[in-house]
Amino acid sequence: MDDIIYTKGIYTATATVRPLDDGKYHGIVSLARDAGDGPENTVYEVEASSPSPEEAFEEAKALAHRILGEIDL
Numbered sequence: 001m002d003d004i005i006y007t008k009g010i011y012t013a014t015a016t017v018r019p020l021d022d023g024k025y026h027g028i029v030s031l032a033r034d035a036g037d038g039p040e041n042t043v044y045e046v047e048a049s050s051p052s053p054e055e056a057f058e059e060a061k062a063l064a065h066r067i068l069g070e071i072d073l
Helices: 053-069
Strands: 004-008 011-019 025-034 039-045
Touching: 004 053, 011 053, 025 053
Parallel strands: none
Antiparallel strands: 004 011, 011 025, 025 039
């Protein structure tokens, strides 16, 4: 499954999925801020694991939208 990238101003959110050892999946969002002196990265994780990579990916995309929606430019 390919990552998906969203941007808002100088912020870039990348949603992805990570498999867990128990056979479930976890959604992750990496938020990069290009401040001019190099990017600053923060990683956010979806709270719950999911039984399928598709469900985890949907959760990661929703988290990316929420994070970018809270940013004031």
